Amino acid sequence: MNAQIQNALNPDVAKVLEAVQGRSLDRIFFVACGGSSALMYPSKYVLDREAKTIASDVYNANEFIHRNPATLGEGSLVILCSHSGGTKETVAAARFAREKGALTVSLTAKPESPLAEASEFVIKYEKASYFDETVAKNSDFYLMYQLVTGVLNHKEGNALFSDMVESLENLGTVYEKTKAQFLDRSKSFGETYKDASIIYTMASGSNYCAAYMFAVCILMEMQWIHSHPIHAGEYFHGPFEVLTPEVPFIMLLGLDETRPLEERALEFSRQYSDNLIVIDAKEFDMEGIADSVKGYIAPLVLNKVLGVYATAIATARNHPLETRRYMGKVPY
CATH class of the missing domain: 3.40.50.10490 (Glucose-6-phosphate isomerase like protein; domain 1)
Structure with a gap:
């Protein structure tokens, strides 16, 4: 990773990517409710197009628990999101995923929230995607794309990571x-x-x-x-x-x-x-x-x-x- 990319990478995302390097990973679950769930669709699309060894799914947080996917386990990365960090279904989903041995990462605007406490890693974002804001850096979409393309780069050597990080800066x-x-x-x-x-x-x-x-x-x-x-x-x-x-x-x-x-x-x-x-x-x-x-x-x-x-x-x-x-x- 060159110095320019390293400097642009959000510190919270960097911590997750470091943890991912040391784990066997074959599946990513995107788990949330409402708009927080919808913002994960483009990342799922990226994985469908780019990932060769990692499957992915998007789940409503409550259904994630009740459906209880058989593939959820130690080889799973579960990415959750809640703006407030207090969405009870998503908090419960984070606890459920950790009990299954999955690596849990939550995006939220509130790093002291129940969701943050329930997750192994927390990525704090500054702006929610659906408000009329021009701010891009460290917004939810921005960080989600850094995270997903970073995982692809670390686990499969996918070269999209550099282009994505540099483009997000603009x-x-x-x-x-x-x-x-x-x-x-x-x-x-x-x-x-x-x-x-x-x-x-x-x-x-x-x-x-x-x-x-x-x-x-x-x-x-x-x-x-x-x-x-x-x-x-x-x-x-x-x-x-x-x-x-x-x-x-x-x-x-x-x-x-x-x-x-x-x-x-x-x-x-x-x-x-x-x-x-x-x-x-x-x-x-x-x-x-x-x-x-x-x-x-x-x-x-x-x-x-x-x-x-x-x-x-x-x-x-x-x-x-x-x-x-x-x-x-x-x-x-």
């Missing part, structure tokens, strides 16, 4: 440019759809995380708008029957290998809808991002652009993103 500039680029469009979106009763969001591959976060964490949780993330590959197997000229669809197009699925869905939808909101990663200024990782970085930028859209619709509706009926308000 991510903040990319965020700033795209936020400015889509600001006017986001305000128009907010005014146009502030009274919409339902809004769908569609994507595929590594970009599905952005569709999930916006549909579930923003529209449903934070705006109380009926919504659902639709996988572009599943669109023609039922969901396209709800397409009418009036129903808004946010269509996300990324740069990974599944883009043809998104393009097919968009081409069809243009024939029957007057309310398509298209956000295409080909429009992004990705200067400073290596070609080898642009497909992996695109969903992070798509998610950040949707953060701008989230602020715009919340402002237009006079419904702050922090408003809740039940979450943190009543027992559940």
